[in-house]
Amino acid sequence: FSAYSDIAIGGCRLFGIRIIENFNWPIVAKNMSEFWKRWHMSLSGWCQRYIYMPIIARTRNPYYAIFFTFLTIGMWHAVDANYLAWGLFHGAGVAVAVTFGRIRRKVGWINKEKGIFAYWGIPVTLAYVSFGGVFSSTQGLGISIALDFAKKLLGL
Numbered sequence: 001f002s003a004y005s006d007i008a009i010g011g012c013r014l015f016g017i018r019i020i021e022n023f024n025w026p027i028v029a030k031n032m033s034e035f036w037k038r039w040h041m042s043l044s045g046w047c048q049r050y051i052y053m054p055i056i057a058r059t060r061n062p063y064y065a066i067f068f069t070f071l072t073i074g075m076w077h078a079v080d081a082n083y084l085a086w087g088l089f090h091g092a093g094v095a096v097a098v099t100f101g102r103i104r105r106k107v108g109w110i111n112k113e114k115g116i117f118a119y120w121g122i123p124v125t126l127a128y129v130s131f132g133g134v135f136s137s138t139q140g141l142g143i144s145i146a147l148d149f150a151k152k153l154l155g156l
Contacts, residue, residue: 026129030121032093033101035129047073062098067091077136081143086135093128 005022012019022042029035036044047069055065067088074087103109134153138146 027126028122029125030119031097031100031125032090032128033097035125036090036094043073043076063095066095066098070094078139080139082135082139082141082146085143085146086132089132089135090129093132 009019009021020042022040024038024041026035026039029038051072052065052069055068056062059065070087070091071084072087073090074083074085077083077086131150131153134146134150135143138149
């Protein structure tokens with residue numbers, strides 16, 4: 001998908017039209033929140049402006065806004081139980097990242113990680129996102145197949 005976006009960007013530039021980049025190295029994101037700021041930036045930005053912000057303005061609860069936004073992103077891909085589960089899975093990852101960020105600010109851990117410890121979140125985020133692929137790769141087969149696949153991946 002990233003390559004297709006690059007082709008569209010290049011094609012538009014041939015005609016003098018500039019469109020925004022859609023991916024900014026999401027593979028090196030240190031947490032799920034950063035991942036979604038780097039992955040499919042046009043969709044994430046639209047959802048942030050038109051779904052997340054109005055919900056947070058009304059409820060003052062970022063967790064409602066996060067989960068509703070990711071359910072919407074899941075339905076944008078397909079109105080299917082697997083993509084709804086995928087949306088909940090990614091919403092849970094972002095909610096954990098937000099909670100951990102709040103704890104880090106409260107305790108004073110911000111910018112304290114040095115050296116190799118500054119990058120520990122990259123493989124964790126990549127593993128989490130990759131594991132979430134069980135929901136999208138089994139689309140149409142049903143949520144029970146996706147959960148069975150997830151159990152096998154975890155060795156259960």
